[in-house]
Amino acid sequence: MHEVTDKPARVNGVELHAAGEAPDAATLRQRACVELLRQRAIAAGLLAADDEAGCDGVISEAAAEAIEGLIDREVEVPEPDDEACRRHHAANAAQFDEGEALRLRHILFAVTPGVDVVALRKHAEHVLLEVRSHEDGVDPFVEAARTQSNCPSGAEGGDLGWLTRDDCAPEFARELFGRDELGVLPRLVHSRFGLHVVEVLERRPGESRAFEAVAGAVRASLRRQAYHTALRQYLALLAGAAELEGVDLDGADTPLVQ
Structure with a gap:
């Protein structure tokens, strides 16, 4: 408080x-x-x-x-030079894999004009805590998505299906791809649409790409x-x-x- x-x-x-x-x-x-x-x-x-x-x-x-x-x-x-770009690619190669896909579900708390963002964040964090602290065998995510989410996917329990990087807003993708986490993420994910409680159900790894094939994306990163x-x-x-x-x-x- x-x-x-x-x-x-x-x-x-x-x-x-x-x-x-x-x-x-x-x-x-x-x-x-x-x-x-x-x-x-x-x-x-x-x-x-x-x-x-x-x-x-x-x-x-x-x-x-x-x-x-x-x-x-x-x-x-x-402007990053070629050597810095190559080092970055070597250390973060998974971020530039081709074809990586995630099966996700989420609960969206939309940030709209006039909304009290502080109150919205508190509420979203409360829901996040609830869906992360459930007992074994109990899954509150579907009901929370149906009753709380501002996304049409809420009617399907927040299910977004399989998504690639290109299917997502860049700021959303940066928080999810090129990682190993599964389950409900321990933090809210921020995007241009609002605050998301996200669960990664499955990860399908992509194929590694040589630096020359992704040099532009590495430089942009x-x-x-x-x-x-x-x-x-x-x-x-x-x-x-x-x-x-x-x-x-x-x-x-x-x-x-x-």
Whole structure:
């Protein structure tokens, strides 16, 4: 349970939540990072000075566009060289296998406009705990999917059948493929659609591919990692020059850089 405080967290005096609201630490970090970027966009002349900051984590469309332009302009992402790509492939060859498929079922908690994401995450984590802590011989997943899931697959107990990487959103696939886990995953999977409780029922391994056949995908994977690292470092610089109250960004990941 989060402590309710009458003193909102702030970034350079801009409040991140209303008095009496108690966002969790991850939500506060996300809002603080977005606010740091919004303020930097104003200072860089990419956003009007009268752009209003929301204390609910929602920013204007103009601010979102300005932040995207700011990141493109000020966050330098190094291009991985051939040697780095080959090392990455050698260490993570399973991620680039061809034909790997998983038989999945899931429970989707959709993130829609106006939804209380903190409350939704708490509820999703509660359902995750329930389906992971059942007794032998009892399977609560089907009923939970039928009554809780926002996906049409809920009517089938959350069954998604066999899926390949190409069948999934990239951020969803990254959490599931190239691994060995079976059963209900111990953490929620985040995607553009919302929060997922996922069970891997079966894995069908793919065929290994030589580096030359997947060089483009390897380079894209390393470039994505480099982008996350560069954005994290950029945010750390902004945080170091800012006055932060009630939020700690030291060494912490946020959904912006995961």
